[in-house]
Amino acid sequence: MKIDPIHQFNIEPLFTLGHIGNHTIAFTNSSLYMLVAVAIISILMLASGTQLVPGRLQSVAEISYEFVASTIRSTAGAEGMKFFPLIFSLFMFICVSNLVGIIPYTFTVSSHLIVTAALALLVFFTVLIYGVYKNGLKFFKIFIPHGVPGYILPLVMFIEVLSFFLRPVSHSVRLFANMLAGHIALKVFAGFVAMLGFSLGAIGWVGGVLPLALTVALTSLELLVAFLQAYVFAILTCIYLNDAIHPGH
Amino acid sequence: MAESHGGAKGPAAGAHTEADGGHHGGGFPPFESSTFASQLVSLAIFFVVLYVIVSKLALPRIGGAIEARQNKIEGDLAEAQKLKDQSDAALKAYESELASARTRAQAIGNESRDKANAQAEAERKTLEEQLAAKLAGAEKTIASTRATAMSNVRGIAADAAGQIVQRLTGVVPDAAAVNAAVDASLKG
Numbered sequence: 001m002k003i004d005p006i007h008q009f010n011i012e013p014l015f016t017l018g019h020i021g022n023h024t025i026a027f028t029n030s031s032l033y034m035l036v037a038v039a040i041i042s043i044l045m046l047a048s049g050t051q052l053v054p055g056r057l058q059s060v061a062e063i064s065y066e067f068v069a070s071t072i073r074s075t076a077g078a079e080g081m082k083f084f085p086l087i088f089s090l091f092m093f094i095c096v097s098n099l100v101g102i103i104p105y106t107f108t109v110s111s112h113l114i115v116t117a118a119l120a121l122l123v124f125f126t127v128l129i130y131g132v133y134k135n136g137l138k139f140f141k142i143f144i145p146h147g148v149p150g151y152i153l154p155l156v157m158f159i160e161v162l163s164f165f166l167r168p169v170s171h172s173v174r175l176f177a178n179m180l181a182g183h184i185a186l187k188v189f190a191g192f193v194a195m196l197g198f199s200l201g202a203i204g205w206v207g208g209v210l211p212l213a214l215t216v217a218l219t220s221l222e223l224l225v226a227f228l229q230a231y232v233f234a235i236l237t238c239i240y241l242n243d244a245i246h247p248g249h
Numbered sequence: 250m251a252e253s254h255g256g257a258k259g260p261a262a263g264a265h266t267e268a269d270g271g272h273h274g275g276g277f278p279p280f281e282s283s284t285f286a287s288q289l290v291s292l293a294i295f296f297v298v299l300y301v302i303v304s305k306l307a308l309p310r311i312g313g314a315i316e317a318r319q320n321k322i323e324g325d326l327a328e329a330q331k332l333k334d335q336s337d338a339a340l341k342a343y344e345s346e347l348a349s350a351r352t353r354a355q356a357i358g359n360e361s362r363d364k365a366n367a368q369a370e371a372e373r374k375t376l377e378e379q380l381a382a383k384l385a386g387a388e389k390t391i392a393s394t395r396a397t398a399m400s401n402v403r404g405i406a407a408d409a410a411g412q413i414v415q416r417l418t419g420v421v422p423d424a425a426a427v428n429a430a431v432d433a434s435l436k437g
Contacts, residue, residue, distance in 0.1 A: 009278035013287065023286035030284075031291035038299045045307030050314035052321060058314070065311045085304030093299055112278070114285045115292055122296075180279065 005187040009111055009180070029107045030115070037097040037109065064092065068234065075238035079245045086126065087241075090119060091234035098179060098226030102219065104190075110229075111179040113172060120172035123237045131244030142247045171236055178229045182222045189215045407431045 013026035044064075048057040068088045072080040094110055101108025110116055131139035143160040144153070192211035196204035278284070407427050414422040 006277060011278060011281070011284040011288065017287075017290070020286060020290075023283075025290045026287045027291065028284065028287050030288050031295070034291055034295040038295050038302070041299060042302050042307070045303070045311060048311075050310060050317070052318055054314075061307075061311050062315055065308065065315065085300060085308055088308060089296065089300045089303045092303070093296065109292075112284075112288060113280070114288050118289055118292055119296075176279070 005184045005191065008107070008183060008187060011112075030109055030112065033097060033100060033107045033109050034093075036100055037093055040096050040100070041092045064088075068092075071231075071235055072238050075235060076242040076245055080238060080241055083126070083237075083241050087234050087237055090123070090237060091230050094119070094175065094233050095227055095230035098230055099223070101179065101183070102222050102226060108179050108183055110175055111183055113176045116172035116176040117168065119233070120168040120175075123171065123240060124168040127240045127244045130241070131247060134244065135247050139244065139247045142243050167240060171233070171240075175229050175233055178225055182218075182225050186215060186218050186222060189218060403428075403431055403435065406435070 010029075012029045013024075014029065014032065015027050017025045017027055019025065044057065045061050048061040049055055051058060054062055065088070068091050069081070069084060072084060072087055076083070097109040100106055101111065131142075143157050143164065145156060145160065148156050189211045193208040193215065196208040196211070198204070200207065407424075410431055411422050411424065411427045414420070414427070
């Protein structure tokens with residue numbers, strides 16, 4: 001039996017929606033899991049009660065609300081609450097699709113660089129456009145740190161500009177790589193269990209215990225990573241937006 | 250990679266990919282550019298839908314519930330504080346009422362004791378006066394009785410002295426002399 005840890009990332013068109021230029025636009029398995037994530041978030045946020053004493057579902061909804069709100073307030077200040085819907089959507093979308101992706105035989109939306117890159121570019125252009133809109137040319141003061149001696153200022157500015165434009169790259173690759181690597185590792189270890197069991201008989205059954213235990217441990221680690229990467233994505237968004245709101249360092 | 254659709258403004262406009270979807274199958278799925286357009290279109294659709302749901306429905310709903318709870322808690326705390334203030338005021342009123350009642354009771358007690366004392370004193374005085382009057386009368390009676398008795402005593406003494414002298418001497422003594430002698434001895 002052959003382990004193919006890459007197979008789980010295949011995009012399978014389910015039906016064709018139409019054509020843009022010479023590109024075929026299909027409703028794929030990725031689209032399906034985006035729909036699943038949106039549906040789960042909608043159910044969580046809309047079907048939970050609005051009781052004075054919250055039930056379980058309402059508690060989860062309120063905890064996610066408060067969690068994202070306090071993250072924004074602590075990193076971007078009260079003005080950052082303007083972007084609450086955006087950051088909440090990003091955080092919940094990434095977190096839910098990551099968590100759904102841990103279930104075996106499902107697809108992980110954020111394991112594709114094109115998706116994480118699109119989200120990171122959305123944040124990048126939001127920061128750039130809002131920063132220029134709100135602060136005008138003063139926004140570009142973020143490239144000139146305070147208290148840097150004149151003779152190394154060009155170098156520092158160069159580094160700042162470079163790091164600013166590399167933000168969407170690190171922002172998207174971090175999430176993509178974490179999800180990709182985690183799922184490959186899970187698949188490899190889970191594959192060992194099956195391979196040992198099928199090829200070596202009774203010895204294999206005993207020998208499969210170790211990779212099985214590792215798979216269980218890795219699954220719990222992936223649960224943590226799924227949440228943590230969503231949180232990291234959201235908090236980096238807050239930090240970048242903070243630059244747009246308060247461009248003076 | 251990420252730069253393949255550089256300049257795309259967010260997912261909504263990011264449906265362009267430079268590479269043609271020519272080489273499908275066998276490659277590494279995340280880098281298969283033929284799937285990019287489909288993914289970007291569905292991401293754009295679903296993320297916009299999610300954003301609208303979140304911003305128009307979900308967040309106002311949950312935020313409203315949290316705010317309503319906050320207001321309710323604050324209102325209840327204020328109500329509790331008001332009731333506590335009321336009960337404190339009632340306790341204070343009760344204590345001051347109790348204190349004034351106590352002083353009034355003390356005043357009434359003092360007053361009635363003073364009145365009783367004064368009455369007793371007055372009664373005692375009249376009784377003493379009566380007693381003093383009676384005493385004076387009695388003393389007067391005693392004095393007069395005594396004077397009478399004393400004068401009787403002189404007569405008796407004079408008679409006795411005359412008879413004693415007669416018995417001893419056989420001579421009847423002169424009455425004047427006997428009286429003088431009795432007086433002298435009474436004085437001595």
